Amino acid sequence: MVTWNNMDTLASYQKLSTMKDRVNIIEAMSGEEGAERVKRYTTPMAAGMSYNYAAKEVDDAILEQLAALAEEAQLVDKFEELYNGAVINTGENRKVLHHLARRQLGKDVIDNGVNKRDFYTGVQAKAADFANKVHAGEITNAAGETFTTVVQIGIGGSDLGPRALYLALENWAKTNNTLKMEAKFISNVDPDDAAAVLNSIDVSRSLFIVVSKSGTTLETLTNEAFVKDALVKAGLNPSNHMLAVTSETSPLAQGDDYLDAFFMDDYIGGRFSSSSAVGGVVLSLAFGPEVFAEILNGAADEDKLATNRNLLQNPDMLDALIGIYERNVQGYPATAVLPYSQALSRFPAHLQQMDMESNGKSVNRFGEYVSYPTGPIIFGEPGTNGQHSFYQLLHQGTDITPLQFVGFKQSQIGTDVVIEGTTSQQKLCANVAAQIVAFACGKDDENSNKAFKGGRPSSIIIGEQLTPASLGALLAHFENKIMFQGFVWNLNSFDQEGVQLGKVLAKRVLAHDTDGALKVYSDLLDI
Structure with missing residues (x-):
C-alpha cells in the first residue's frame, strides 16, 4: 500500500537538502x-x-x-x-493509462466490464486498417482519387505531441520510402493558421482529423468550421473528408458528419495522448501503421526500464x-x-x-x-x-x-x-x-x-x-x-485546472458578459 506525503516530510529528502553545493x-x-x-x-x-x-x-x-x-x-x-489501474488522477477521479496504450506493462485493467488494454489495442487496429485502406486506394475522394495529405485539427496535447513526432520522422520516412502521406497541423484559432495550411494543400485530396476528447474545445471547433467552409466552397462534401478522434460520448461521435471516428477515453490525458488514437491515426496515415507500432515498441521498452x-x-x-x-x-x-x-x-x-x-x-x-x-x-x-x-x-x-x-x-x-x-x-x-x-x-x-x-x-x-x-x-x-x-x-x-480559467473568460467575452478590466480589454480589441 503506497502512502502520499509531501516531499519535505520525508527523512531522505531532509538529508538530501543538507547536500547543497557538494560537487x-x-x-x-x-x-x-x-x-x-x-x-x-x-x-x-x-x-x-x-x-x-x-x-x-x-x-x-x-x-x-x-x-x-x-x-x-x-x-x-x-x-x-x-x-x-489505480485512480491516480485524484482531481478528476480518473485512472491514468497512457502506458497501457503501449500494451506491454502490467495487469489487465478492467473498467465497467471493459478490458482497457483490449480497448486501446482495438482502436490502434482500427486506425491501422483505415490507414492501410487509404494507402491501397480502397478509400478515396468522391472522384476516385487517392488522398495525399492528412491534416490534424487540434490544440494542446492534440497538436504538440503528434506534430513533434511527425516532424521528427518526416525526413527519416522520406529517406526510407515510408512516407505515405504528407501531414499538416492546424492548432491556433488565429484564422491565418488554418488559411495558410489550406492554401498549401489540395483540399480535394486531403483528409482532416478533428481531435477533441470532449468535442467542445472552442479553438478546434472553430477551425473545424473553417475547414468545412473551405471544403463546401470547393464543391466537396465535408463528411467525405473528415475524421474524428474523440470520446464515445462527445458531440463529435454523434451523427454522420465524419467519414470515420476513432475513440479515446478520459484515462489518457491530452499531453500524454501521442500513444493513443490522437497520435496513432495521423502517424499511421502519414508513415504507415508499422512505423507507429515501432514508436510504441520503443516507448514500451523504455517503460519497462x-x-x-x-x-x-x-x-x-x-x-x-x-x-x-x-x-x-x-x-x-x-x-x-x-x-x-x-x-x-x-x-x-x-x-x-x-x-x-x-x-x-x-x-x-x-x-x-x-x-x-x-x-x-x-x-x-x-x-x-x-x-x-x-x-x-x-x-x-x-x-x-x-x-x-x-x-x-x-x-x-x-x-x-x-x-x-x-x-x-x-x-x-x-x-x-x-x-x-x-x-x-x-x-x-x-x-x-x-x-x-x-x-x-x-x-x-x-x-x-x-x-x-x-x-x-x-x-x-x-x-x-x-x-x-x-x-x-x-x-x-x-x-490541468490552470488551463480552464482562460477558456471560461474567453466565452464570457464572446457572450459580452464582461465587466471591469475584462470589458476594457474587450473594447480595446473591438470584440
Missing part, C-alpha cells in the same frame, strides 16, 4: 578524473540510447541519497499502481531525481532542453506543455499548498541554432539553468559533405560535446567580459540515429521523468 563540476569534469566520470556516470536506455549525467552536480553520496528518496517516496510502487528499483539502472527515475536535486536543493528555476537534431525542432515545445502543465502546481494531491518549489520552467531550441540565440545567458547569465542535451551519432537523411576535413554531422556532434564541457568547466580570462565561470550542469541522451524506436523511447523517458517528479512533489500531475 564542484569544474573540478569533477577536468582531466583524467573527468574522462573517467563520463564513462562511469551513464545509464542505458531503450533503443540503444544512453543517459549520461557526468556533467551534473552529483557524486556517489548524492546518488545514494537520491536512491533512498526513491525508496522512501515509493516511486516504483506508485508507478505500478498507476499502470495497473522505468520499473527497475535500482536507481542507477532506471534512467527515467534517475533523470527525475537529479532534477529534484537541482530544483529543490540547488534552487535552479528552469531547465533548457537542447536537441542537437533539427528533426526534433518541436520536441521542446511538446515537453514544455507536458512538464509545465503536469507539474506547474502549488497544491498537493489533497488540495493543500506545498512549501517547496515544484515544476521548473522548460524551454529549448535545436542546436546549433540555440547557440546563436540564448546560449549567451546560459553561459554568462546570473542564473544557472540546468541543460538537457539530446544528440545522435548519425544523421537521418545521410547526405553530408566534408568541409575543412570534417562532415557537417561531425561538426554537430563536436558542438554538443564542446558545449557540455564549456558549460561545466568554463574558461578563465583576465577580461571578465570574456571569462566563463563554468559550473553549469548538464546531461545528454545519446543515440545512434533518430528512428521510430528511439523517438518512442525518448517520448516515454520524459513522460516517466515528469511522472516521477510529480510523485516526489506529491502532486496530481494529470489534471
